[in-house]
Amino acid sequence: MEQDSVRTYRLRGSRITGPQQSALDKYWGLYGIEYSYDFLDIPSLFPTSQQVILEIGFGMGEATALLGRDFPETGYLAVEVHKPGIGKLMARIEELALSNIRIIEGDAHPIIKTMIPDASVHGVHLFFPDPWPKKRHHKRRIVNEEFLKLIHAKIKDGGFFHIATDWVPYAEQIQEVLAASPLFTGGVIERPEWRPLTRFEGQGITKDHQVNDLRYFKV
Ligand SMILES: C[S@@+](CC[C@H](N)C(=O)[O-])C[C@H]1O[C@@H](n2cnc3c(N)ncnc32)[C@H](O)[C@@H]1O
Numbered sequence: 001m002e003q004d005s006v007r008t009y010r011l012r013g014s015r016i017t018g019p020q021q022s023a024l025d026k027y028w029g030l031y032g033i034e035y036s037y038d039f040l041d042i043p044s045l046f047p048t049s050q051q052v053i054l055e056i057g058f059g060m061g062e063a064t065a066l067l068g069r070d071f072p073e074t075g076y077l078a079v080e081v082h083k084p085g086i087g088k089l090m091a092r093i094e095e096l097a098l099s100n101i102r103i104i105e106g107d108a109h110p111i112i113k114t115m116i117p118d119a120s121v122h123g124v125h126l127f128f129p130d131p132w133p134k135k136r137h138h139k140r141r142i143v144n145e146e147f148l149k150l151i152h153a154k155i156k157d158g159g160f161f162h163i164a165t166d167w168v169p170y171a172e173q174i175q176e177v178l179a180a181s182p183l184f185t186g187g188v189i190e191r192p193e194w195r196p197l198t199r200f201e202g203q204g205i206t207k208d209h210q211v212n213d214l215r216y217f218k219v
Contacts, residue, residue, distance in 0.1 A: 005109040008142040009057070009081050009130060020087030027090040033104045039117045045102050046075030051122035054154070055079065056108045056129075056142070059200065061089025063127055066196035068098040076101045077121070079108045108142070109150070116154045123160040124151050128200055131167035143174050145181065152183040155218045160186075163214045164195060166204035171212040178216055186216035
């Protein structure tokens with residue numbers, strides 16, 4: 001896979017547990033999608049779905065699995081670089097007997113560019129993107145003008161971009177980048193009930209982190 005953009009994720013050793021590896025071995029063929037230079041045929045991946053949402057950086061897939069369960073008529077195309085998380089989500093898909101989640105392994109930038117057709121998804125979920133708090137790392141934050149251009153093209157008319165973050169300075173930067181963009185309109189909203197409360201978010205709340213939900217619509 002080409003890597004022509006700044007790396008927005010942390011390189012972690014992929015210490016994968018036995019159950020995660022065995023879920024990967026057993027279910028990759030059912031739920032996994034290999035990186036390729038061809039556009040996906042999204043309707044054929046989700047033949048019964050009324051809408052398809054692209055999720056970027058699902059981590060361990062906790063929210064993805066619960067959304068898949070709660071919204072069986074929505075298809076979730078979920079992207080992550082971290083192999084243990086992919087194994088974990090595959091195990092959860094099996095446990096909950098879900099048929100509306102497919103997973104692409106790798107960096108979202110080249111994946112979105114080369115695999116997602118224009119105007120093919122109803123929305124994009126970005127839940128708790130790596131905050132990169134140090135100033136010298138701000139360039140690694142995934143939300144920037146270039147990223148907005150990239151996802152804007154892939155979202156259908158009237159579609160949305162939903163971000164949740166527990167890092168207030170990042171929420172502020174996101175608002176600035178989006179306010180300067182003619183491509184989206186929107187802003188901070190109340191925490192929506194449909195967004196599952198994950199362990200990650202719970203830990204942030206315990207540390208008194210304020211969580212912001214931001215929802216923007218394609219102009
Ligand atoms: C802080 S974690 C949050 C995970 C999850 N969304 C949650 O709410 O628990 C951010 C995740 O985004 C993933 N990530 C960051 N940049 C990415 C990229 N360019 N492509 C795919 N995944 C990415 C990281 O590997 C990490 O798992």
